[in-house]
Amino acid sequence: MFFRDIIGQSKVKPVLAGLASGGRLPHAMMLLGPSGGGSLAVALAFVQFLQCEYRQPDDTEPCGECPACRKAAVFSHPDIHFSFPAVGSGVVSTDFLKEWRSFLTGNPYAGVNDWLQQLGAENKQGNITKDECNAIIKKLSLKKFEGRYKILLMWLPEYLGKEGNRLLKLVEEPPEDTVFLFVAENTELILPTLLSRCQLVRLDPLSDEEVSAALTDRLKLDPARASEIAFLAGGDFGEAIRTASSQENSHTAMFVDWLRKCWKGNAVELVQWTEGFARTGRETQKQFLLYGLHFMRELMALSATGNSTLRLKPDELATAQNMARVLDFDKISRLVEVFNDNIFHIERNANPKILMLDTSVGVNTIMKG
Numbered sequence: 001m002f003f004r005d006i007i008g009q010s011k012v013k014p015v016l017a018g019l020a021s022g023g024r025l026p027h028a029m030m031l032l033g034p035s036g037g038g039s040l041a042v043a044l045a046f047v048q049f050l051q052c053e054y055r056q057p058d059d060t061e062p063c064g065e066c067p068a069c070r071k072a073a074v075f076s077h078p079d080i081h082f083s084f085p086a087v088g089s090g091v092v093s094t095d096f097l098k099e100w101r102s103f104l105t106g107n108p109y110a111g112v113n114d115w116l117q118q119l120g121a122e123n124k125q126g127n128i129t130k131d132e133c134n135a136i137i138k139k140l141s142l143k144k145f146e147g148r149y150k151i152l153l154m155w156l157p158e159y160l161g162k163e164g165n166r167l168l169k170l171v172e173e174p175p176e177d178t179v180f181l182f183v184a185e186n187t188e189l190i191l192p193t194l195l196s197r198c199q200l201v202r203l204d205p206l207s208d209e210e211v212s213a214a215l216t217d218r219l220k221l222d223p224a225r226a227s228e229i230a231f232l233a234g235g236d237f238g239e240a241i242r243t244a245s246s247q248e249n250s251h252t253a254m255f256v257d258w259l260r261k262c263w264k265g266n267a268v269e270l271v272q273w274t275e276g277f278a279r280t281g282r283e284t285q286k287q288f289l290l291y292g293l294h295f296m297r298e299l300m301a302l303s304a305t306g307n308s309t310l311r312l313k314p315d316e317l318a319t320a321q322n323m324a325r326v327l328d329f330d331k332i333s334r335l336v337e338v339f340n341d342n343i344f345h346i347e348r349n350a351n352p353k354i355l356m357l358d359t360s361v362g363v364n365t366i367m368k369g
């Protein structure tokens with residue numbers, strides 16, 4: 001991966017190149033940026049740049065020609081170790097290397113939901129296990145094979161949970177020429193003790209213009225469609241690619257259908273709906289709730305400002321306008337709260353049937369209240 005292949009991020013690329021060339025490379029870094037903003041792609045270019053054998057002090061790109069670059073480009077450099085969320089007790093990242101390489105080759109802007117889906121584990125929570133931490137400690141205690149550095153690239157340290165404690169000592173006092181590169185989205189879910197040991201490098205979210213230009217350039221979309229999708233994606237290029245490749249957003253149809261049922265408040269219909277909802281995977285449920293939160297926030301903006309230039313598609317906008325007519329700002333704020341709470345609970349493995357039935361009744365009460 002070259003820096004020049006990465007969408008936007010024009011501020012961060014020279015910073016990283018400078019860190020590598022300047023001889024003051026921190027031994028633990030955390031790239032922090034929103035999902036779909038390209039942090040993982042930046043990390044891939046950076047580790048290749050670090051390992052590049054022909055790299056000169058003034059270079060800003062890996063050469064692409066040397067043996068290290070060739071191996072890094074196909075994610076098989078023996079001194080670039082990958083760690084990422086996986087599913088199952090006792091699993092380690094090397095169990096999934098084949099899937100991981102194909103994931104990176106396919107789209108390094110994809111999110112964790114896409115990754116778990118690729119593992120066929122959409123219904124389960126991903127994590128980075130105790131065994132994976134022990135495997136990391138073991139790998140990094142060995143001598144490097146051939147690279148300039150021994151690198152551990154960990155995608156989403158959020159999934160370490162408290163197991164991150166196992167890595168603290170190593171992150172603080174790593175063996176010679178060892179580099180930890182964490183790629184994270186949400187510092188609130190990372191152990192503060194781990195966070196404080198890393199040099200933080202923040203990435204900006206992509207602008208709508210950057211996403212739109214990339215869609216036109218890479219997916220050959222016509223500019224009008226590209227800008228419409230970019231507008232909806234809110235800086236998430238992975239999401240933009242998903243939208244571009246699917247005819248319609250299934251969450252939209254499902255959400256609007258659910259809202260109508262909540263409004264009607266027919267108990268039998270709501271019970272049937274929640275049973276169907278419970279059968280979908282947990283990641284899908286989370287995405288549905290996140291979509292609900294996005295919709296409610298847009299509705300809040302619509303209610304407060306009357307502004308209709310929202311990140312909503314025409315059919316969503318019609319629903320939102322109808323709702324804004326019957327719901328006041330206070331009620332909408334309460335709905336936003338409900339969705340915030342639900343995301344919290346579903347992430348903590350609440351029973352989706354009970355949660356959503358409860359929510360449906362709650363939404364009906366707020367609407368009719």
Ligand SMILES: [Zn+2]
Pocket residue numbers: 051052053054055062063064065066067068069070
């Ligand atoms: Zn090279």
